Amino acid sequence: MTAEALPAEVRRAIVQIARTPRLLVACDYDGTLAPIVEDPEQARPLPESVHALRALAGLHETTAAVISGRALRDLATLSRLPSEVHLVGSHGSEFDVGFVHALDADARRLHRRLHADLDILVDGAQGVHLETKPASIAVHVRRAPADVAERVLADVRKGPCTWDGVHVTEGKAVIELAVVQTDKGHALDVLRHQAGATATVFVGDDVTDEKAFARISGPDLGIKVGAGDTLAAYRIDDPVSVATVLAFLLEERRAWLYGEQAVPIERLTMLANERSVALVTPDARLTWLCHPEPDSASVFADLLGGPGAGHFTVGPERGGLPLGQRYLPGTMTVETRWSGLLVTDFLDNDAEPFRTDLTRVLSGNTTALVEFAPRPEFGQVQVRLEAREDGLLVQGTGDPIALRSPGVAWEILSDGMHDTARARVELTPDQPVVFELRCGTDELDPHPVPLEERKAVAGSYWSNWLDTLVLPPVEKDLVARSALTLRGLCHQETGAIMAAATTSLPEEIGGIRNWDYRYCWLRDASMTAKALVSLGSTAEAEAFLRWLHAVLATLPGPERLHPLYTIAGTTLPPEAVIDTLPGYAGSRPVRVGNLANQQVQLDVFGPVVDLVAALSEVRGSLTDDDWRMVCAMAEAVARRWHEPDHGIWEERHRPRHHVYSKVMCWLTIDRAVKLGKAYGRSLDPTWEPLRDEIASDVLTNGWNDEVRSFTTAYDGTDLDAATLLIGMVGLIDPTDERFQATVTATEAELRSGSTVYRYHRDDGLPGDEGGFHLCAAWMIEAYLLTGRRTEAEDLFAQIVDAAGPTGLLPEEYDPVAERSLGNHPQAYSHLGLIRCAQLLSA
Numbered sequence: 001m002t003a004e005a006l007p008a009e010v011r012r013a014i015v016q017i018a019r020t021p022r023l024l025v026a027c028d029y030d031g032t033l034a035p036i037v038e039d040p041e042q043a044r045p046l047p048e049s050v051h052a053l054r055a056l057a058g059l060h061e062t063t064a065a066v067i068s069g070r071a072l073r074d075l076a077t078l079s080r081l082p083s084e085v086h087l088v089g090s091h092g093s094e095f096d097v098g099f100v101h102a103l104d105a106d107a108r109r110l111h112r113r114l115h116a117d118l119d120i121l122v123d124g125a126q127g128v129h130l131e132t133k134p135a136s137i138a139v140h141v142r143r144a145p146a147d148v149a150e151r152v153l154a155d156v157r158k159g160p161c162t163w164d165g166v167h168v169t170e171g172k173a174v175i176e177l178a179v180v181q182t183d184k185g186h187a188l189d190v191l192r193h194q195a196g197a198t199a200t201v202f203v204g205d206d207v208t209d210e211k212a213f214a215r216i217s218g219p220d221l222g223i224k225v226g227a228g229d230t231l232a233a234y235r236i237d238d239p240v241s242v243a244t245v246l247a248f249l250l251e252e253r254r255a256w257l258y259g260e261q262a263v264p265i266e267r268l269t270m271l272a273n274e275r276s277v278a279l280v281t282p283d284a285r286l287t288w289l290c291h292p293e294p295d296s297a298s299v300f301a302d303l304l305g306g307p308g309a310g311h312f313t314v315g316p317e318r319g320g321l322p323l324g325q326r327y328l329p330g331t332m333t334v335e336t337r338w339s340g341l342l343v344t345d346f347l348d349n350d351a352e353p354f355r356t357d358l359t360r361v362l363s364g365n366t367t368a369l370v371e372f373a374p375r376p377e378f379g380q381v382q383v384r385l386e387a388r389e390d391g392l393l394v395q396g397t398g399d400p401i402a403l404r405s406p407g408v409a410w411e412i413l414s415d416g417m418h419d420t421a422r423a424r425v426e427l428t429p430d431q432p433v434v435f436e437l438r439c440g441t442d443e444l445d446p447h448p449v450p451l452e453e454r455k456a457v458a459g460s461y462w463s464n465w466l467d468t469l470v471l472p473p474v475e476k477d478l479v480a481r482s483a484l485t486l487r488g489l490c491h492q493e494t495g496a497i498m499a500a501a502t503t504s505l506p507e508e509i510g511g512i513r514n515w516d517y518r519y520c521w522l523r524d525a526s527m528t529a530k531a532l533v534s535l536g537s538t539a540e541a542e543a544f545l546r547w548l549h550a551v552l553a554t555l556p557g558p559e560r561l562h563p564l565y566t567i568a569g570t571t572l573p574p575e576a577v578i579d580t581l582p583g584y585a586g587s588r589p590v591r592v593g594n595l596a597n598q599q600v601q602l603d604v605f606g607p608v609v610d611l612v613a614a615l616s617e618v619r620g621s622l623t624d625d626d627w628r629m630v631c632a633m634a635e636a637v638a639r640r641w642h643e644p645d646h647g648i649w650e651e652r653h654r655p656r657h658h659v660y661s662k663v664m665c666w667l668t669i670d671r672a673v674k675l676g677k678a679y680g681r682s683l684d685p686t687w688e689p690l691r692d693e694i695a696s697d698v699l700t701n702g703w704n705d706e707v708r709s710f711t712t713a714y715d716g717t718d719l720d721a722a723t724l725l726i727g728m729v730g731l732i733d734p735t736d737e738r739f740q741a742t743v744t745a746t747e748a749e750l751r752s753g754s755t756v757y758r759y760h761r762d763d764g765l766p767g768d769e770g771g772f773h774l775c776a777a778w779m780i781e782a783y784l785l786t787g788r789r790t791e792a793e794d795l796f797a798q799i800v801d802a803a804g805p806t807g808l809l810p811e812e813y814d815p816v817a818e819r820s821l822g823n824h825p826q827a828y829s830h831l832g833l834i835r836c837a838q839l840l841s842a
Contacts, residue, residue, distance in 0.1 A: 001240055003248040010223065010234050012416035014245065017221045018252035019308060020199035021579045021588075022061045024192055025053070025249065026212070027242065028184075028204035029068035029075060031172075032225050035239045038143065045079050046239055052246035057084035059250075060257055060510075060586060063195035067092060067187050069169070069176060069208055071133035091169050091208055092187025093135045093180050103135060107179040110165050111135070114177055117160055125152050136167075136178035149173065171208045185211035198579070201249065203242055204232075256306055262585035263287070266804035266820040268303070269325060270501055272332045272488030273347035273458070276356045277501040279303060279824075282325050282805070284336040284343040286312035291356045291439040292399065294491070294498060295518040295567050297377045297592075299356075299401065299439060304504055304590050305581035308418075310375030312437065314360065316341045317367040317424065327806055330463035330480070332488055333455070334806070340366035341427065346458040350449070353493065356439040359454065362425060363432035370435070372403055372410075373420040378578045378590075385412050385419040390444040391436075392421055400442035405435050462487075469535040472841035475800055479837045481807035482830035483535055486528050489827050490540050495547030496567040497525035497540065500811065500823035506587035507812060507821050511767035514587055516594050517811075517823040519572065521564040522548070523648065524827050526607035530614050531831035534838065541615045548608065549625055558629070559636035563601040563650070564594060572597040599646040600655060605633040606664030606671075610729075613671045622679040631684070634672040638690055641665035642697075647713075648722050651763045656713035659702040660722035666694040667729050695731055702726070703738055709745035710738065718761040719749045721775035724782045734785035743782045751779060753815040754798035770812030770821040773799055777832025784839050796836050809833065 003011060017023065027033055033045040033053075057064035065086035068075050072089030081087065088095055103111070114137050115130075122128045127144030130137060139156055141149035156175050161168045169176040169183075176182070184204075192200055198219070202212045205225035213231040216222040222232035225242060236245060263281045268288075271278040278300075279288035287302040298304075302311035315322075316338050325336045333346040341364040348357040362368050374383060376397045384395040387410050394401035403421075410421045425433050434451055447454065462484055471479050489498040500517035507513035529541035551569045552558060566572060575593035583590050609630050616622040641662065644655035669691040676683040701714040702723070712720035724746060726732050727739035734740075750757045755771025756779045776799055783792035802813050802820065809829035811822025 001244045003244060003251075006236065006241065006244055006248065007234070009416070010236065010245065011248065012414070013221050013234060014249050015252055015308070015415050016417055017199050017201060017219060018249055019256045019305075019580060019582070020197075020219060022063075022196050022198045023253065024063045024065070024195045024197035024200040025056050025246070026065040026067055026188055026191060026200065026202045027053070027246075028206055028209050028225075029066050029070060029079060031205035032203055032239060032242055033066065033079070040140070040142070041078070043078065045081070046243045048243035049239070049246055050079075050081060052243065052250045053085050054082045055250050056246065056253065057082075059253055062253060062257075063191065063197065065191050067184050067191075067212065069138065069171060069174070069206070071131065074131075086191065088187045088191070090133045090136050090178065091176060091182040092184050092190075093178055093182040094133070095187075095190070103179065106165070107135070110163075110179045111137070114160055114163075114166065114179070118156070118177075121155050121159060122152055128152050135180050136176050136182060138174055138176040140174050142173035169208050171206045176208075183211050184208055185215040188212045188215050202232075203245065256308065257582045258586040264804075264819060265505055265584075265810045265822070265824050266802065266808060268804070268808070268824055269327070269334050269806045270332070270485065270488060270808060270825055271334060271345055271347045271358065272501075273349045273351070273461075274487065274490055274492035275351070276347055276358075277488060277498075278347060278358060279501065280325075280334060280336070280345055282336070283322050284314050284325075284345070286345075286358070286360075288502060289356070289358070289439075290518070291376075291401075292354045293567050294501065298379075299374050299376050301375065301378055301581060303502065304578075304584055305379060307373065308375070309379045309581055311371070311373050312360070313371045314343050314362060314368055317369050325806060327481070327484075328459055330466045330484075331459040332462050332484060333459055338364075338366075340364045341368055344455070346455065348454060349458055349461045350454075352440075354440050356437075358437040359451070360435040360437070361432050361451070361455075362427060362435075363429075364427045365429050366427055368425045368427055368433075370408070370423045370425060371420060372422075373418070374401055375418060376401070378581060378592075379418075380578075380580060383418045385410075385421050387412060387421070388444055393442055393444070399440055401440075402438045402442050402444050403435060404438065404444050404447075405433075406446075408433065408435075465537065469537060471535065472837045474837045474841040475833075476837075478800060478803060478807055479535075479834050482809075482833050483532065483537075485808060485825050485830050486532055486827055486834075487537075487540060489528065489825075490543070491567050492543070494567055494569065495543030495545075496520035496565070496569065497528050497544055497827070498567070499524040499564075499828070500826045502823045503592060504587070504590040505584050505810065505821070505823045507769035508587070508767045509585050509817075509819075509821070510587050512587075512589065513765060513767055513769055514583060514589060514591055515823070516575075516591050517826070519564045519566055519594060520547070520569075522561065522604040523563070523601070523607045526611040527831050528827045530607070530611045531834045533611070533614050533618055535834065536618075538615055538618055541611060545612070545615070545626060545629075549629065552629065552632070557636060558605065558633045559640055561604060562597050563599055563604055564597055595652065596646075596650040599650055600643070601647065601650070601661070602637070602640055602643065602645040603648055603658075603661040603664035605637055606667035606729075609633055609668045609671045609675075613675055616675060616679065622675055622681070627675070627679075627681055630672050630675060633668055634684065634687060637665045637668045638686065641690075641694055649720075649758055649763070653764045656715060657701070658713045658720075658722075659698060659710055660720065660725055662694060662698045662702065663723075663726050663729060663731050666691060666698065666731050669694065670730070698726065698731060699738075707745060709742045712759060712761065716761075718759060719746055720759045721746060721750055721756055721772070721778055722758070724778045727785055728778065728781055734782075740786050743779075743786050743788075746782075747779065750775070751795075754795070754802065755813045755815050770814040772812055773802070773809055773826070773829035774832045777829075777836050780836045781839060792836075793840065796840060799833060799836070
């Protein structure tokens with residue numbers, strides 16, 4: 001029996017409950033897992049049900065149990081269910097084999113009295129059987145003639161059933177008399193509590209199962225097997241259908257938890273228009289898009305939750321892997337090609353404010369299948385699709401969404417919560433089919449600008465900018481793609497620059513190190529803008545500094561700056577977890593917001609002032625606004641540089657005196673002094689002595705003779721790749737033996753083949769992480785500063801090899817599993833690649 005044979009409403013309910021964070025699956029035994037047979041001792045469970053229950057019990061955050069009227073010992077012997085499945089016997093009065101020892105003296109006396117009286121009462125009654133359990137006695141009349149059964153049951157009801165302390169449960173052809181309270185509903189509640197379940201499935205066929213069905217509420221799912229009155233909302237036919245239900249639930253739960261063949265992170269390709277970003281898979285599935293801003297809630301979150309979290313998929317009807325995917329040279333337009341089908345994707349650059357417009361063009365000479373499944377607000381709101389003459393309208397959302405698709409005939413399906421639209425499209429070589437996703441409007445009118453013109457504008461917008469850059473000869477094409485990626489992470493309207501395009505892509509598959517990077521970190525943004533300045537583009541730096549001036553205008557002083565802000569320049573809301581999403585490849589939790597917002601990070605001033613210095617050198621002038629900000633940041637450093645902080649890596653530990661943070665404080669003062677002298681500004685007379693004081697402090701307290709290296713912080717011997725900046729920014733001469741020793745110690749401790757880890761200390765979080773591409777870039781620069789060019793070239797080649805087929809890099813790389821990790825694409829990784837290519841080209 002296949003899942004399609006189940007009632008449609010049952011399938012929809014299973015799909016929905018399979019996506020709960022913590023699931024309890026509980027079943028009755030006789031008539032549910034095992035067919036009813038003449039001899040109860042021969043009631044064996046269906047193998048398919050056993051397999052499915054065991055597999056469910058093995059899934060993350062999933063508990064499986066059987067609640068039966070049988071004695072626990074007999075249930076375990078007969079069912080032969082594996083230990084992963086919890087067994088509850090005697091209608092919920094036995095949770096373990098040794099339960100009988102928990103009976104007090106009165107209960108034991110009552111149990112003996114029951115046994116004696118029932119023995120007399122059923123003596124000579126043909127086909128009547130007593131089943132003695134540790135806390136109860138069951139009177140079975142299934143094999144008795146009807147008149148005998150009726151007489152015995154009547155005698156039991158008016159006799160022992162009326163005794164004080166006896167708890168009665170009636171089922172099909174059985175009465176059970178217990179000396180403790182027995183209730184399958186109570187047992188279900190106990191299991192629910194033990195498992196911390198956010199939703200429960202209960203499947204049963206007997207009258208006694210109604211007490212469990214009575215406890216079903218909210219997101220829970222109750223399924224009645226067979227005929228008869230029931231409190232369950234759904235019904236199936238027989239134990240064979242139960243096996244099908246369990247197998248289907250297993251399939252849906254496993255897919256939700258672990259993803260259906262999660263796409264390697266580096267193979268995801270970003271679309272961008274300097275307002276919005278989106279990610280597409282190598283087979284043209286739109287897997288990630290947020291609206292109205294990149295740090296807003298998602299419309300499509302397939303990346304973090306599978307198809308049920310929203311996707312927009314196109315492909316040939318006959319299936320098969322695509323032949324390849326590429327960016328059109330010098331653009332952010334992506335082509336995915338199969339034999340006979342070409343899919344072209346781009347985000348429109350001329351969309352109105354608060355609009356996200358994405359165009360998908362299908363061309364070729366084949367039949368294509370299209371599936372449109374928007375799931376706004378991370379899939380947490382009910383979605384309805386309405387077919388119109390020229391496309392689809394998405395109903396039930398706070399912000400309107402439309403998909404213009406003239407000439408496409410849609411079939412709309414529902415799983416009870418969400419609608420999904422599917423279409424079959426016949427393509428001819430001279431007639432492409434165009435889909436225009438419009439978030440922020442419900443208009444389906446034709447676009448006023450012809451498609452080819454919009455496509456040309458979307459391409460030239462990027463290629464014209466790229467033509468203005470000065471690219472190094474080493475890995476020129478990859479540097480160009482990195483530059484385009486960095487600009488794609490810029491937000492033109494505000495000037496903010498995102499650290500990455502995504503949230504919660506894991507630093508360890510299945511781990512909890514999943515963070516939201518869709519915000520503007522002052523440090524990351526400054527480094528990104530400086531990288532673009534170094535290539536010849538200053539507009540991004542100018543826009544970012546305007547954004548920063550606006551943020552500073554809301555504060556009493558720079559020392560009150562948060563490490564990061566929303567794209568709009570506001571403080572972040574509290575960090576939250578989207579519990580309904582299973583995460584990339586089962587890596588939970590999925591987080592929105594970032595607790596680093598509340599940390600003290602004294603290093604943020606250094607990259608900002610360093611950016612001002614680089615920008616001023618290129619344009620040949622220093623603006624009054626920028627100088628005032630530099631002075632204010634220098635004053636903030638003067639007041640606070642001696643304090644401990646949380647450092648560049650934002651560890652959720654107590655603050656420490658991080659060497660990197662002190663170096664960045666030194667950098668702030670050093671660049672302020674140099675800016676003032678270069679542009680004739682009045683210098684604070686305390687700055688130069690302060691610069692020397694900070695340097696002396698770092699050189700004295702940051703160096704550790706025991707490990708022959710500058711360390712992470714003043715209070716330990718652990719190493720940190722960020723400490724390499726001490727020589728890279730000029731606080732210490734790179735020829736100094738202490739810096740050379742630090743490079744050697746960092747290499748020995750933190751480099752692993754093709755990557756470099758941030759650190760190996762306990763940072764208070766469970767699990768591991770990959771090596772950081774940025775740290776590898778720092779190591780390359782340190783190699784070059786210490787005359788080790790061969791090692792630098794070798795490590796750079798390995799970073800290049802880690803890039804995805806379209807040239808994008810996420811945050812990290814795991815050299816053991818040989819897979820990419822972390823949010824994607826990551827600004828740090830691309831600016832590091834650019835810097836290394838420039839240095840190797842010099």
